[in-house]
């Protein structure tokens with residue numbers, strides 16, 4: 017079988033070593049003679065996995081002491097309502113930079129006033145708005161660091177006079193971030209951290225005292241999950257285990273700084289090929305191009321050329337580059353675990369398919 021170059025937008029490629037270690041644990045976890053899939057989450061063996069997972073996340077992102085690292089469920093989409101349920105008392109500010117940001121806004125509106133301080137909807141979300149003002153009177157400000165569907169990425173974060181919350185689902189661990197700037201960061205695991213099923217939340221513990229007075233069901237209560245160290249109920253054990261192994265691979269390669277260099281090399285290689293090609297163009301503003309998800313389309317509609325291209329990348333073992341329906345064309349997702357050689361394989365196709 018030829019190697020498959022996996023450009024899937026999510027769930028997405030993970031380190032091969034994460035699969036190998038997980039397979040061993042499915043058969044015999046930590047010498048228990050039992051599978052990771054059939055053992056209590058309250059065993060010392062699994063508690064050690066939780067401790068290691070928390071520790072490696074704190075280490076990789078250099079998370080200050082005053083933050084909790086939580087492993088929750090319900091996907092990043094559940095954060096869209098868990099955040100306002102806890103913290104939207106009167107009003108909140110949001111940027112509207114894509115499909116996921118719009119989803120977060122929609123849910124927040126169930127709880128109070130939402131002030132959309134900046135939007136890129138006028139150009140089908142193909143850029144990151146800048147130079148907007150965040151009111152001092154809102155309860156928090158929410159942004160999306162990487163817009164997975166439209167292929168734009170924030171290269172810097174605004175100074176916020178109110179707690180800054182960020183959806184980092186599709187670029188967490190892809191580059192260093194100054195966690196102390198944020199009051200809450202969240203990410204569904206299945207883009208750049210691990211398999212689907214766990215949602216990472218990094219929260220400044222000072223936020224626990226800023227919760228709304230509305231009743232908060234236990235499963236939506238960040239403070240309770242923090243106090244119980246993500247063991248209030250059964251955590252998504254297998255997703256946490258595989259995430260740990262994937263992050264161990266990130267650490268072995270040199271951590272998030274090494275990932276940032278690797279991701280820049282990969283995205284430069286692809287964007288240069290798109291820019292040079294007479295057939296394709298990128299869909300987003302250059303300065304805001306995502307290093308994780310590159311969206312590109314044909315310069316002109318040409319069904320014959322398109323069929324040729326589609327046949328060529330399939331032939332090269334490339335998978336998962338069909339664009340999202342809201343952009344069309346192609347989207348190549350280049351998460352941490354995707355090797356440079358896979359991007360090179362796609363670039364080769366872009367450069368030669370029409371010859």
Ligand SMILES: *Cc1c(COP(=O)(O)O)cnc(C)c1O
Pocket residue numbers: 026090091092093094116160162163164183184185186204205207
């Ligand atoms: C995929 C994605 C989501 C949705 O994540 P789920 O875990 O499927 O709920 C939210 N935000 C961003 C930026 C995403 O890429």
